[in-house]
Amino acid sequence: MKKIIVLLVFIFLGNTIFAQKMMTRTGQIKFEASVPSFDPVAAVNNSVSAILDESNGEFAVLALVKAFKFKIPLMEEHFNENYMESSVYPKATFKGKILNFDASKTSASKKYDLEGDLTIHGVTKKIKTKIDVAPKDGKLYVSGDFVVKNQDFNIKIPSLVKSKVSEDVAISFDLVLDEK
Amino acid sequence: MSKKIKLIILIVAVFALAGVISYNYIMHGGERDLAAEKTDFSVTSAFITSEFLGDIDAANKKYLENAVAIKGKITALNGKEVILDEAIICSFKNQDLSIKKGQTVTVKGRIVGYDDLMGELKLDQCFIIKN
Numbered sequence: 001m002k003k004i005i006v007l008l009v010f011i012f013l014g015n016t017i018f019a020q021k022m023m024t025r026t027g028q029i030k031f032e033a034s035v036p037s038f039d040p041v042a043a044v045n046n047s048v049s050a051i052l053d054e055s056n057g058e059f060a061v062l063a064l065v066k067a068f069k070f071k072i073p074l075m076e077e078h079f080n081e082n083y084m085e086s087s088v089y090p091k092a093t094f095k096g097k098i099l100n101f102d103a104s105k106t107s108a109s110k111k112y113d114l115e116g117d118l119t120i121h122g123v124t125k126k127i128k129t130k131i132d133v134a135p136k137d138g139k140l141y142v143s144g145d146f147v148v149k150n151q152d153f154n155i156k157i158p159s160l161v162k163s164k165v166s167e168d169v170a171i172s173f174d175l176v177l178d179e180k
Numbered sequence: 181m182s183k184k185i186k187l188i189i190l191i192v193a194v195f196a197l198a199g200v201i202s203y204n205y206i207m208h209g210g211e212r213d214l215a216a217e218k219t220d221f222s223v224t225s226a227f228i229t230s231e232f233l234g235d236i237d238a239a240n241k242k243y244l245e246n247a248v249a250i251k252g253k254i255t256a257l258n259g260k261e262v263i264l265d266e267a268i269i270c271s272f273k274n275q276d277l278s279i280k281k282g283q284t285v286t287v288k289g290r291i292v293g294y295d296d297l298m299g300e301l302k303l304d305q306c307f308i309i310k311n
Contacts, residue, residue: 062295064293073211
């Protein structure tokens with residue numbers, strides 16, 4: 001009986017120690033494609049999902065396009081219907097790897113290289129960027145930013161509004177990963 | 181008052197009104213009010229989940245953007261985030277203090293999309309239509 005209890009304790013302990021998947025469903029992604037002196041073209045999504053496998057650094061992020069909120073509803077409508085075609089391509093995803101990720105060494109904030117496939121508007125592109133990983137109270141704070149070009153993802157901005165929407169889109173993300 | 185002044189006041193008033201209307205249109209036009217919209221589909225949580233699991237493209241075509249009423253049991257409550265049967269994530273427009281974990285409710289909201297990373301369906305602008 002004692003042995004079984006000891007065994008059970010170890011199994012449960014093992015589970016908590018080796019719980020390797022860290023995740024969130026309330027991550028934040030912001031983007032901005034503003035041109036100075038025009039209305040800001042910016043939106044935020046507060047329901048981004050992400051899963052990090054701590055054993056090998058594999059990292060997956062998913063944002064539903066329709067969950068991006070703009071200040072101006074008409075802008076949101078154009079974004080969904082004309083530029084992102086979110087009824088045909090409802091999600092934007094990233095699948096890749098945090099290079100040389102070592103969970104045991106992340107005791108303080110550290111910069112890592114992130115590499116992988118970014119899929120937006122049905123087009124997949126390889127990207128490479130730097131990210132910050134900071135552990136705090138058992139959670140992992142993952143953040144970073146990078147720039148993409150509209151044309152790389154086949155997103156066409158009509159010439160009429162071309163002067164008001166930047167071709168370079170600055171994307172930033174803030175993900176607080178936790179054990180489920 | 182001379183006719184001229186009356187005319188000027190009238191013109192200024194017309195321009196001001198046009199300004200207010202166009203400002204409102206630009207800042208708030210296209211906003212949806214789900215409470216006033218008719219419900220496009222009424223389903224149970226198990227039914228709609230199985231549809232998204234079965235054929236995601238067909239389900240997207242059918243449900244995306246629509247106002248849908250979903251009946252299910254509340255398995256988690258976190259401020260404005262309400263989870264039905266561990267698979268349907270509803271973002272509420274306003275926090276609803278009358279509901280509790282374990283209750284079976286019908287929630288109406290806009291279908292935002294299916295998150296196949298977590299295996300969850302997401303809705304926003306949600307509110308309770310039946311306890």
